[in-house]
Amino acid sequence: DADVTQTPRNRITKTGKRIMLECSQTKGHDRMYWYRQDPGLGLRLIYYSFDVKDINKGEISDGYSVSRQAQAKFSLSLESAIPNQTALYFCATSDPGTGAYEQYFGPGTRLTVT
Amino acid sequence: GQNIDQPTEMTATEGAIVQINCTYQTSGFNGLFWYQQHAGEAPTFLSYNVLDGLEEKGRFSSFLSRSKGYSYLLLKELQMKDSASYLCAVRQYSGNTPLVFGKGTRLSVIA
Numbered sequence: 001d002a003d004v005t006q007t008p009r010n011r012i013t014k015t016g017k018r019i020m021l022e023c024s025q026t027k028g029h030d031r032m033y034w035y036r037q038d039p040g041l042g043l044r045l046i047y048y049s050f051d052v053k054d055i056n057k058g059e060i061s062d063g064y065s066v067s068r069q070a071q072a073k074f075s076l077s078l079e080s081a082i083p084n085q086t087a088l089y090f091c092a093t094s095d096p097g098t099g100a101y102e103q104y105f106g107p108g109t110r111l112t113v114t
Numbered sequence: 115g116q117n118i119d120q121p122t123e124m125t126a127t128e129g130a131i132v133q134i135n136c137t138y139q140t141s142g143f144n145g146l147f148w149y150q151q152h153a154g155e156a157p158t159f160l161s162y163n164v165l166d167g168l169e170e171k172g173r174f175s176s177f178l179s180r181s182k183g184y185s186y187l188l189l190k191e192l193q194m195k196d197s198a199s200y201l202c203a204v205r206q207y208s209g210n211t212p213l214v215f216g217k218g219t220r221l222s223v224i225a
Contacts, residue, residue: 031210040122042217043157043201050210058212090156094210101210102147105156 003027004106006091012112013081021076021109023091031094032074033103034058034066036087043090049074081113116140118216120202125222126192134187134219136202144208148176148187149201151218157201161187189221197223 004025013019023032034046035058045058047066055066063085067075078085088110092103117139126132138146145164149157163169163178163185175188189196199220203213 033212035215040217043203043215045212045214048212088154101205102159102162103213105158107156108154 004091004093004104006089006106006109008109009107010110012114014114015082017081019078019081019111021089021091021111023074023076023106025072025091025093025104025106027093027095027104028071029093029095029104030071031101032068033092033094034064034074034076035090035092036060036085037090037108038087046076078111081111083113086111086113116204116206116214118202118204118214120200120216120219122217123220123222125224126189128192128194128223128225130192131188131190132192132221134189134200134202134221136185136187136216138183138185138202138204138216140204140206140214142206143180143183143204144211145205146176146178146185147203147205147213148174148185149203149215151199151201153198160200192223194223194225197221 007022030051033048035043037043049068065077090108091106094101094103120136148160151157161176168177173190178185199218201218202216
């Protein structure tokens, strides 16, 4: 089973709709992140959380909100989706304990807003 | 501010060696990472440098010069499966802070 899972994997929605992307992890990591990836723009950080009580804005948080329901779950919401939020969204986790603290990515959610 | 630059695209021949460069200008520096990402898939971790010098891991090596704000990823004995995007990322601050990513280099390996 995958360590970091994202649901849904693909979603098409209409402008103005509310949508939630979910991320779950079994790695036992405290740190969780949401990125979006657009062609030619690379990965950009939306929000991150160091534990259940800690939520931080990233580079491009406008239009998004998050919820850290438990250590293993971190959800990203678009309250009123707009077409320029069409992108590939990745959740990631990292381990605070040792080594390089590299980030482990989920498989991604491809979101299209029409 | 922060700026991480990498070439947008590169092409190399199967069996050859390719070097992908990354330069960075960031508020702080506490490590540089390389990730591989196949089209439509998640990035996967390749290497980490925090001190100057070369880190070797099989066919992949990564080099860092902190004074020059420069790193490269070296891929030897290229295989078709190495066709992917390669992402350079910097951790700016100490501890387990988020990474800042470059825009990635799309490598095409041709026969």
